[in-house]
Amino acid sequence: MGGWRDMSAEALEDQYSPSRWSPRLDRDTIIDAHLAVTAAGTERARASAQTSLHVPYGKGDREKLDIYFPTDHSGSHMDTMVLQVRRSLAFLVEQYPEIRGIYLCGHSAGAHLAAMVLFTDWTEFHVVPDIKVPLPSGAVLVSGVYDLEPILHTYVNDALNMSREVAQRNSPMRHVAPAVPAACEVLVVVAQHDSPEFRRQSQEYSQALRAAGWSVSLLDLAGVDHFDVIEKLSENSYILTQVILNMISRA
Template identity: 25%
Template structure:
């Protein structure tokens, strides 16, 4: 499958339609549209501040990358979790231009409770890159981050590394899923540490966003959107990749559903393992808020697949 063989529905979208189809706050009845994002910010901020204060010395920070791709990762390794514990890497969303790793620290809590170390890499916002390829730069920065984790895992006999990303983070982990890690200096042992990848409410064809509110500040071109679209990027030749899980909230937008089903088919057509999981009775935002509930079905689904390989 190559880029030249894939047309985009974006060519049929007006700006008004793109803005509607790619704005998840318009598609849930949980709260009035104007209240959803403020409530989400309040929830994530309060719970992350609470957990970051609670873990104390169990929270540290490490550097990764080089040159303009330098960044930091928050490492949540609470008491009783050793350096050789399995690792969850969580990449936050926010349309590549909002939020931060600190705002989603609460995500570490349910995984720490299950004995996982949690690594949260920060990335420079798309609007802050002094070049004409901000989306590609964010991807490269995240490749440096995950390469650092995989190399650490190999050195410290960590049994498994799992990637979890939400929304924009879901797009990023889907691109990381098919990254050729040997080109970033990761040894074969390190590459084998990468196990299941979970894309929560992710997008896989970025082209429709070029003519939408998302791109007003990013200013990406059609060509740039193609370079960061999992649907359009090549799979590494002759490699069996980790199992990819596409988690879609029941109350997400029709376009998120269409893209999820389309990418699922594309991954399977390339003889790779891929599953779709419907997160019932939740929307684009509370699908991750609900992870604080130990009986949450999305959390249970991820832990089930992570525990198989521990």
Template identity: 30%
Template sequence: MLDPLLDLPQGARDAAYDNTKAVANSAQQLADFEVRSAALAAHPQALLDLPYGPLPRQLLDYWTGDASAPTMLFIHGGYWQMRHKNTFRFVAKGALQHGVHAALIGYTLAPQACLTQIVHEVEQGIAAVRQQALAAGGSGRILLCGWSAGGHLTAMGLACDGVVAGLGLSGIYELEPVRHTFLNHALQLTEAEVAQLSPLRLPVADKPLMLAYGTAELVQLQAQSLALAQHRRAAPGTCLAVQGADHFSILNALADPQGVALQALLALGGR
């Protein structure tokens, strides 16, 4: 379902990946995320905007959980060119209620950074969160998760030291279709980057990875997760269809203490 997209007119290609237009109340959902995230920012265990590198967006947030517990590390989306980690702090709520440490990382956005640099920054961020976890009394075991572009970055970061399991929510795992949409104006993906940074083209990391998507999402977004699940069929993890969820509301399945995505990630990580 990914390759035939390239035969469509430009408008159809763009619409196939335009989540904002596809979800009529996306602005309201994002505004709700901001309100809920402000509450998490006021949490007594919150350590906010700790630098992990020299660039303005190389910042991490950290909430301390129980002694020796793992850390859920979330990577935000926005097609590598939009959004900010602060909007998504609310996703930490469920993990914290389970006693799990929680963290978010930011990264430089396109066009200020190419995707190769973004992946490198995320790898730096994962290492910094692991150090923070160990300093905070955590186990240093990272449950890596991300949404949309963050799902892609989760798949790319799965092999990093300390990562024991991953969860990709509505991720992008083959970049070639993206290269032929409006999204590439900022990204300027090269053929080399498509080959080197598409998880569907890379060797499979032998760590558990759950691939979640909403049943109310764009067809191409669902197809991306299903394709990577097939690519990883011999590795631990599977697909999770979140019933009725769109590209934005699927995040509630991670933020809710009993959410199906959070439960799946905790189970993969042995929590």
């Protein structure tokens, strides 16, 4: 059975170019449409919630996060990005010790970063989460990449400039650890019209987590592509919206 190593460079480029797989729009317009939809969704979210935007958690220009409070008011480059996400969560725990849980939801590259958070030694950040409130409390990984090595051979790495060592060090698939008793629930989501490589990675990563004892579910969503799989979260009737709200409500 062949794998990504048997693909031509052109075929591998296609596999890691989500815009080439949507049946809705052509690849020249779907990214612009996606950016427009997500930007509008962000504006709606900011208008309907109490927020604290662009909160610095480090000294870098990009080390800022947007905090969305519940309405009831209760209670190398890749290495750097992973560190920044981990530091942002440590900041939240220290800044808001009364919170009941932190839930991660990442899409595409964001799903990769969220997956890296699952295997963090929080003592390095001087954070020791309560055993009843694991960090994170839940994770939703949408259309992500969990093994970065294939990307080394695509245009995606032109900007990242990862070496094989960096790619391996930052591949969640290579760092799956046995689940501890307080390990969070993980939902791995993949779209019907994601590329076969994206679908393979989601399936294999969820299998690896399950084999290591994690509470993990794989949600394969029909009728959506790499982009509207996340765009539809603004719809209350969307199955993924309902699943995420249910995950949080069980806390």
